[in-house]
Amino acid sequence: MQGNILSGGIKELEAVRQKLTDLTSCQNQNDSLEVQEGRLEKSIKGKEKDIADEIGTALRQRKEEIEKSYDAQLDLTRQQIKKIKNRKMKSKTEKVNERIENETAGAREEYRLLNLEIKDLYKTNHIPRIFHNRLFYAIFFPGKPVDFLISILVVIVLLLVLPYLIYTRILPQEKLIFLFLMYALIVIVFGGIYLMIESNIKNRHQGVFVQIQKIRRQMVLTRKTVKNIRKAILKDRDESIYDLEDFDRELEELEQELAGINAGKKEALSTFENSTRNVIREEINQQHQEELLKLKKEYAKVYSDIKEVQDTIKNLSLEIASEYEAYIGKELLTKEKLDMLIQLMRDKSIATISEAIAAYKTEQTENTAS
Template identity: 40%
Template sequence: MDGTSLLSGGVDTLREIKENLLELERCQSESNMLNGEEKQLEKSIQGLEKDIAEEVQSTIKKRRQEIESAFDKQIDKIQSRVKKIQDRRDKSKNAKVSERIKDETSSLRADKQSLRLDAKTLIKQKHIPSLCNTKLYYALYFPGCFTDFLVILSTLLFVLLIIPCGIYFFLLPEEKSIYLIIIYIITVILFGGIYILLGNLTKERHREELLQIRVIRGKIRKNKKVIAAIKRNIKKDKDESTYGLQNFDEEIAKAKQEISEIEAQKKEALYTFDNTTNKIIADEVNGIYEEKLNGLKVEFDRVKSELINSENKIKALTIKTASEYEPFIGKDLMLPDRLDALINIIQAGNATSISEAITVFRQMRSDT
């Protein structure tokens, strides 16, 4: 329809224009509604797909952990059995080692016992105080080895440091230098006197016998070193064939073989799960929600199709309005109420065409 024909038209033409305008508004309203539905359906589909994916992953993880747990429990039981067997083996070995040490040192222990008896007999026969057959006594009066000098050093520290300082700091009501000097003098006199007196009563009177006992104690010390060396060598000995541990070793080897077999079965089960079972689980979970998800997708496709149709209508009506009506009637008059006003002007007999109705409408607007 060209502009001349349009402007010469009457009420029917205006009503047609109004119908097109109302249809455009209806399509725009429908498009907005469909656009909202499309977004909501898209959000629902994405949310459901996310929930399905999470349920698939959690189900697969749970089932996989159940498989691992079942095999691990069996392995733990066997490992516990291995530990018990190992404990019994160690106990048996320790008993055999102790028995071997006892056998291989029996003569040395007998010699040591005999030497101790000789020393005690000599002390008893010569009426020597039993104190004289102690490590402390021989370290103080007959030092002969490094440990004796350590004993002397420890004794001096105790007598000249710990005792005086203990009395000075903890027993006296007040601390004065003179008190400390007096304490040291008394300590030196007291313990020095005891040392000299004991030496006179024992070392001077029984020197020959004490030297004999010293020789005996030296033999006992060497005897202990030999016994200790034998113990070390036996404990370090890697050859366990003499201890009768074969049954334990066979049980342990059998149990470890069981563990290896179970671990292989576990590996195979997990491989099958990762490559086959997890797909079956995914299909099961997807199957539960398939109908609901497909329903949402069908509804989404329907709404999307209607939205496309609505947008195409809007496009066509907008182009028609912009090209056929607005250039001649004016964009400001392309409103339902103003089109009604033009219709009323013609129906009232104030105009015979759209062109005249527009002129009358604008004059009425300018007059007001």
Template identity: 35%
Template sequence: MEGENLLTGGIDRLKEMQESLLELESYKNQLSSSSAEEKRLATSKKDLEKSMEEEVLATVKKRRKEIEDTFEGQIDKVKAKIKKSKDKRDKFKNAKVSERIALETAPLRDENKKLKQEAKNIFRIKRIPSIFNTRIFFALYLPKHFTDIMAIMGILLITLLVIPCAIYFFLLGEQRISYLIIIYLISAAIYFAIYVAISNLVKDKHMEELTQVRGIKDNIRVNKKKIKGIKYSIKKDRDESTYGLEEFDENLANLDKEIAEILEQKKEALSTFDSSTSHVISESIRAPYTEKITAVSEEHDKAYKSSADLEEKVKALILKIANEYEPYIGKDLMNLDYLNTLSNIINAGNATTISEAIAYYKKGMEEAGIK
């Protein structure tokens, strides 16, 4: 009823306004529910898509690792064979090296045995006690090498320092510097007495024989150095052709080739997986998800359309109320409680039009002292 004065209307116009407000409230409630459903479906779709991608990634990663682990397991087995073969090769080579050392040093070792026996024979023929046929004796009485000097220094250190200090600190109940000096002098005297006695009884008496044995020991020393040099040279020799290692080397070469073949197979398997198999796996996982996502998307589209329609209805009603009712009633009073009050006034016979009902309402409020 465009152009008609709303205030001249009666109970029917009030019912019309009430119905418009109730309809607006209903549309708003429907819009709220529809919007909530739209949001829920959007979240559900997003969760499904996330779950799908996570399952695809996890499954593809797991299957790829299974392929890698299978090939790595085979490689580890071959590596274990290589280690075992190398250990056998090293053991065999070491045995051959030892044989070669024994063979090439045999003349020198035999010569040393003869020289040692010759020295023993000299001591036996000249009735020199065998206890003097030692390295320490010759170091003390016929020193010739740096090691002899070191042996002399060690013996002097023990005799003139270690023994006196041990007696002084551990055996004496009372410790005085004078006691230490006395012990030192006694130790030195005993040492030099024994040294001079052995020198007089053995060295001076058998100087010629001892000098001869000294020469023999020098020859033994030279031979030992030669033996040591031969051992070092053989161990450092890179030529392994004389040790018969061909069978081991052939086996190791075959094992290395086997590892190379497994690595190539692994590379091909992973390439096939990445280019083809992974896509098949992804599609098989996505298929059931896609059905659910499509269904949810359709429901979401319906909810979205419903929300859009409801928004238009709400908008249209709000504009209608703002255009047709609020200018007469007032925006702040355009509510169901106020309209119900006006309806009750007319129904009670206190007014026939909306304008009269409003005037009656205001008068009652003034009488009640409410502005």
């Protein structure tokens, strides 16, 4: 055929034109199929992404539901534990206070009687009870460091604070003479009061105050006894004497319940991760399987059609290139040029393709020259 194509006539030229038409048609079909392939590929990827998103959302929601359900039970149990602990602490505090009251009752009664004894001494010896206070004893019968501290504070108030307030807030003018007179007045008044109390109270009832001081020292020891008993009771970690077993039993049961809920939560999450997750994924995939399978079948059909069309294009292109292009020329292997050659052969009754090509080229040369 290769040796006879130039000697062929209109029929052979029409066959070549038909092959070109078939090639163009296949190329157009291939372009259309590739567009369709891209659309289907995009649809498949979009569908797969939608499925993956739906699976992810469902898994997250189901897991959160499991966690929320167990967390609600855990919170409730923890609140019950906290409530019982508060009740236990309240009951223990009441019983500890009751124990302190009971165990210090004797010492407190002794303290009360000692205080009454001092009051009786005041009353019997006609000493005003106004002097039965810490300030009086600290100033006139100091015996401890705190007593000397109280005395120093009294001096500071009388000789510094009080003069300053009077001098800056009360006096109309700040003059040194006023300050001198004020100090003199304070010394005279309070010094006189001190000397009067020392003479009429302290010195007159010296023997009585010796007894009172002995009693006060005994009261200090009694107060220390109460304090030590209270401290020992508060430090005692043994709760068996407070009848708190019911609270401990409830707390133990709730702690076991809490551990059980935690174990149940852990097991439920493990089951979800190892089993339920796959079931949910399979269920959602099954819901969309038909639609996705349809898209994939369409894609496979289009892909197969593209392969078939591309094979046809390749075969036609090779056939045209090997059997016609070398003889007719690439520039003439177009539908328009072949139509012109066929029309030329009909108009001039040309028998062969080679003659038609020669006549076409002659016309082209003449047209160019003119």
